[in-house]
Amino acid sequence: MCVAGIRIDGSRAEWIRLYPFPFRWMPEWVRFKKYDVIEVDVHRSARDDRRESYRPDIQSIEIISHLNKWKHRHEIVGKVTSTSTCELHRAALSDSKAASLGLVPVNSVERLEIVPFAGWSDAQLKRIADAENLAPLDLFGHGIDTPPELQAPRFTVRYRYRCSASGCPSHGGRLLDWELGELQRRHLKELTDDDAKREIEKKFLTQKFAANRQTSFFVGNFGDKTKRGSFSVLGVYAPTQTDVVPTLF
């Protein structure tokens, strides 16, 4: 699995992409979650020339804390400069070293497209097989011999949205938020397709775009050089208006 985050060592606040993380083989105590603060040794990725990409030393992972409140999340996320999908797209097409991760305020969502999952692509199957080969069974001394089976998602979900750039022609971005996976794995199993879709809409439209929220997307592009201009929605960032007001004293 690929993980996007913000690097906060020293006084920096910079995007970082860490790959690979063999989550299914990782014991519970190092299986960090969204909005955890972790410490991990990293090395520049030899196989991925995107400037944010690093390879983690899995054995060095330490979970430091969890940012439970939006206000505390925003103390870190608020430090990275917002951009727009239009700008990221334009830059990525002209420069292979351009930003490949970003936080983009969402101007409007035109629709959420929810379709049955069509199966893994050949590229995805290869990545899954690579991860199996990497299976660090003795990486932690007492690793997991039989990891939970990789489950295909039931639906593929895409946002059609306009970013904050003026004249934005709209973008389609596949939603890869960890929370969507969790929702599908844990809560939608017993529901009919229509009811399951309603639950996804409730979470990712109604709740994430409630009137009191200032919603942005964490977006990222693909390692494949022919797809660098295409950005997926890695996560939905939805603090309320009061969470993003800086404390004055």
Ligand SMILES: [Zn+2]
């Ligand atoms: Zn745009």
